[in-house]
Amino acid sequence: DVKVTQSSRYLVKRTGEKVFLECVQDMDHENMFWYRQDPGLGLRLIYFSYDVKMKEKGDIPEGYSVSREKKERFSLILESASTNQTSMYLCASSSSQSWTSYEQYFGPGTRLTVT
């Protein structure tokens, strides 16, 4: 069974704090993704990574950065949290080996509240 875990289910931070969201997958997947989920907007891609130390911007990267030092771990960083970053954050991973699959496996999500 593919397992994607996220460091926290719920997180409350203050405006201006630096926030780290951690994601770990145990299936040796090459690709990892960070999304934010907001009501009425679906999931929007923040950043993704195809390999260790590689990262690419998604559709809404402003205010976020990422780090991938090990293949199984992908971190999302909010350098200075703001109230408009209050959201559900979902991590996902997928394999590059199966060109007919493209299935992404999701973590349980972190509900971040910035006050």
Next chain:
Amino acid sequence: AQTVTQSQPEMSVQEAETVTLSCTYDTSESDYYLFWYKQPPSRQMILVIRQEAYKQQNATENRFSVNFQKAAKSFSLKISDSQLGDAAMYFCALIQGAQKLVFGQGTRLTINP
């Protein structure tokens, strides 16, 4: 830019009945994949069904099937014999090159006992 639109924010159905969730998309690519994902309350998102654009035959997974209309860029999900466990948010998604997914806004499905 590729877009996915789900025009039904909420749907409800009686247990054991059939319900269809709508999805339209826009892409300039000829080869792509479409997906329906399910997100149960407080649980992880899981893949329900996938469709390869080059395949004319509609995908089926047990009680779940799709109606894929490539020319119309439509990709609806039909759930037959609805069960209480089908209650969830359902997201339609399109692969956007290099394994990047583009999601619709989601449809919240309620099952009435």
